[in-house]
Amino acid sequence: MSTIISFDKLPIELIYKILNYLKTDDIFISLYNVSKYINDVLNTYDRYQLNFQSISMSHFYFILHHINPKQVISLTLSNMDDTPNQFKLFHSLFSIQQFTRLQSLQLIQPSNSIDLNRILTELHTIESLLSFSILHCSPLSVNQQTFHLLSSIIHTHTSLRQLYLSGALLNTIFKYNFISTINHFYFNNNLFNTTSLPTIFSRMPNLKSLETAITCNSTYLNLPYLIHLTRLNMTIFVSMKNSDLEILLDRMPSLIFMKIIANGNQWFNGHFWERCLPSNLIKFQFNFSTQSLYINEQILLQSFQTSFWLTKKHWYIMLDYQMNPSMIHLYSLPYCDTEFYYRPSIDITHTFYSTVPIDKSSMNNVKKLTIDLSGLVIDSDQQV
Secondary structure, eight states: OOOOOOGGGSOHHHHHHHHTTSOHHHHHHHHTTSOHHHHHHHHHOOOEEEEOTTOOHHHHHHHHHHOOGGGEEEEEEEOSTTSTTHHHHHHTTOOGGGOTTOOEEEEEOOOOHHHHHHHHHHHTTOTTOOEEEEESOOGGGOOHHHHHHHHHHHHHOTTOOEEEEOTTHHHHGGGSOOOOOOSEEEESSGGGOOOOHHHHHHHOTTOSEEEEEEOSOOOOTTOOOOTTOOEEEEEEOSOOOHHHHHHHHHTOTTOOEEEEEEESGGGOOHHHHHHHSOTTOOEEEEEEEEEOSOOOHHHHHHHTSSHIIIIISOOEEEEEEBSSTTEEEEEEESOOSSEEEEOBOSOTTOOEEEOSOTTSOSOTTOOEEEEOOHHHHHHHHHHO
8 A cells, every 4th residue: 555645744854855857936836835854954954046037026035035055055136127227126125145055156247237246246255166157247237347246256256167258248357356166157248249269278288178250350379279168159240261260270279169150151161170170079060151152062961971971070051042042051960059040041952951860859959939931932923
C-alpha cells in the first residue's frame, strides 16, 4: 500500500532541491504561510533568484517584505513600461549593500542617473558579484559620475566574470582607463558600438567570450594573440576585406565557437573559410547576405561541399534567394537564430539550394517565423 506524504512533511534538503527549480515569486506566493515548517524552510533557503521583470506590484511588495537580502544570489530590477519606478521602490525598502551574497545583478532600463548611481555606489561593497548587466540604458539616465563608478567596478571587482552593456554605456566606458579580469563581455544594440576590437582586448586581456560588432575599419596587425578567447559572436557592419578577417582570426587560435553576421559577397566562398578558420573551431554559425547578379551558384555550392565541410566538420549551408533575384542569403544550418524572416523571391527559378542531408533538421532553433508575401502580391497586381 502506497503512502502519501504531504509537502510540508518532506525533509528540508529535499524541499531545497525542489525550490531550486521554482521561480522565487511562485515560491512565496504559493508556499508562504502554508505551515510554520514551510515558513522555516523558506526563511533558511539561501539561493533565491529575484527577477522583478514583468511582475505585479502586489507580488513585488509581498516578496520584498518577506525576503531576507542575505538569502538572495541573483537580482533583476526593471523600469520597463509594465514595471515603472521599480528602482526607486526597491530603494525605499532595501540597499544593495544588504545583499551580501549577491552573485548576479541585472538592471533593465534605468530611468535616471540618481537611481543608477546609487546602485553603482553601493555595489562596490559586494565582493561576491560574478555577473553584472545594464540593459536598455538611455543617454538621459547616465552622467559622468555613472561612468566613473562603472569603470571603477570593472577595474576593482576581481570576482566579476560576466559583463553585459547596452545603449548609452557602449562606447563611453572605454574612454576611461581600466584593466579588467572579466572573462565574458557582451554588447547589446550592436549597431551603436564604435569601440574597436583592439581597444576591447587591451582593457580586457583575459576574455574567453565576446559578443560585439565591428562598425569601423581597423588594423589588426598589432593585435596580440588572444589565447584565452574561445567564443566569438560578432556582427560586421563595415566592408571588411578578407585579408583583415584572416589576420583577425589568426590572432584567435583557441576559438571553438564563432558566429558572424555580415553583408558582402566576399563571404560567399567556402574555400576562404576553410583556409582561415582556426583549426580548433567546433561550431561555425553565420548569416551572410549580398545583392549581386554575378553569383555562380554551382561554383559557390561546390566550395562548401569539400571533404572539410561535409566529412570533417559536418557543417552545412543554405543558399537562399529572397525579395528579388539579386538578393542572396547564405547561412549555416541549423539556422542559428531564434527568429526567421522569409520573403520569397519573385523569380520562381531562384528558390534555395542546400548542402544539408535530407534527414537533417535545419530550423530547430527557430521559435518565431515571419513570412512576408507582400512582394508577390504587388507583383501579381501589376501583372493583372
